[in-house]
Amino acid sequence: MKNKKIHDSVLELVGNTPMVRLNKICADVESEILVKLEYLNPSGSLKDRIALEMIEKAEQSGRIKPGDTIIESSTGNTGFALSTIGRLKGYNVTIYETMPGKAGGEKERMMKNVGAEVRLMEPEVIDDLRERSVAGSEVELPGRQLCLEDEKTDPHVWWARQFSNEHNVNSHHVTAREILDQTDGHVDVFVQSIGTGGSLLGIAEVLKKECPHVRVIGIQPASSKELWHAGMDFPVTEIKGGIVSKLLKSEAVDELVQITNAEAREMTHRLWTEEGLYCGVSSGANVHFAMREARRADKKLRIVTLLNDHMDRYLTEERYVT
Numbered sequence: 348m349k350n351k352k353i354h355d356s357v358l359e360l361v362g363n364t365p366m367v368r369l370n371k372i373c374a375d376v377e378s379e380i381l382v383k384l385e386y387l388n389p390s391g392s393l394k395d396r397i398a399l400e401m402i403e404k405a406e407q408s409g410r411i412k413p414g415d416t417i418i419e420s421s422t423g424n425t426g427f428a429l430s431t432i433g434r435l436k437g438y439n440v441t442i443y444e445t446m447p448g449k450a451g452g453e454k455e456r457m458m459k460n461v462g463a464e465v466r467l468m469e470p471e472v473i474d475d476l477r478e479r480s481v482a483g484s485e486v487e488l489p490g491r492q493l494c495l496e497d498e499k500t501d502p503h504v505w506w507a508r509q510f511s512n513e514h515n516v517n518s519h520h521v522t523a524r525e526i527l528d529q530t531d532g533h534v535d536v537f538v539q540s541i542g543t544g545g546s547l548l549g550i551a552e553v554l555k556k557e558c559p560h561v562r563v564i565g566i567q568p569a570s571s572k573e574l575w576h577a578g579m580d581f582p583v584t585e586i587k588g589g590i591v592s593k594l595l596k597s598e599a600v601d602e603l604v605q606i607t608n609a610e611a612r613e614m615t616h617r618l619w620t621e622e623g624l625y626c627g628v629s630s631g632a633n634v635h636f637a638m639r640e641a642r643r644a645d646k647k648l649r650i651v652t653l654l655n656d657h658m659d660r661y662l663t664e665e666r667y668v669t
């Protein structure tokens with residue numbers, strides 16, 4: 348759709364993101380790192396893909412119709428994507444904003460600017476996360492509990508459930524097809540940060556089928572409370588578990604690693620200044636690990652990763668949050 352001369356809506360611009368080879372950062376390694384620019388999606392992150400898919404599937408099933416209210420708990424990217432796409436399609440959107448620190452205020456303004464209602468979490472709920480880099484799956488838990496309660500009390504409220512909605516994962520089967528098309532099916536390593544786990548699992552499922560030798564690596568912030576490893580048991584309740592529990596058991600994911608805030612930030616700055624790639628801090632975490640793999644390799648590898656969101660949401664605070 349992106350090759351149409353005139354588009355009928357920005358919704359046609361979701362997905363089909365470009366891929367760029369890193370030049371300066373990879374100058375002294377034999378392997379190549381290819382980055383997919385998810386921050387060029389209309390609301391500035393990969394979450395436009397899941398927002399569009401989850402909303403359209405809920406529409407098709409008759410669960411929602413314009414005038415209803417879409418709710419979600421989010422550190423900002425899913426909240427802003429649902430706000431953008433939900434408002435364009437005629438829904439009310441309410442987001443429990445769970446981003447700790449100053450950046451929470453920035454995200455709140457972005458969502459309000461496009462007509463969403465934003466409910467801030469009590470500071471004490473997310474207070475102990477202020478100094479740490481955090482995984483979305485832990486910081487968003489209190490918000491998810493409130494979403495469930497809201498949905499139970501009003502039939503016109505629909506909780507998108509990004510942490511367990513199968514259409515989150517399915518939307519990334521398309522991302523994987525784009526990667527295969529852009530690389531002519533040649534990928535040796537795929538690396539991605541984990542929030543809900545939807546992008547890692549969805550892409551891994553397809554890549555492993557189409558090029559079985561690919562190694563798939565998931566990343567989480569090193570200072571997260573809950574450090575995951577492949578195969579671990581993960582509690583599953585209505586508000587917890589979801590996609591991450593599947594991902595931890597999935598044979599499509601080979602390894603889980605942790606990256607510190609400092610490592611992620613350092614590489615993010617290099618992406619800005621050396622490559623002109625204006626991405627956020629989880630993208631820096633991805634490329635930091637991709638470079639570690641490139642240096643360790645004893646042969647030329649093609650390593651693919653995503654630049655998940657735009658630098659514009661890290662102007663007041665830079666931290667590795669998924």
Ligand SMILES: Cc1ncc(COP(=O)(O)O)c(C=O)c1O
Pocket residue numbers: 424425483540541542543544545546547627629630655656668669
């Ligand atoms: C900045 C950022 N990077 C990476 C991710 C990981 O995405 P996913 O939810 O598909 O695991 C997210 C979302 O959680 C995010 O907001």
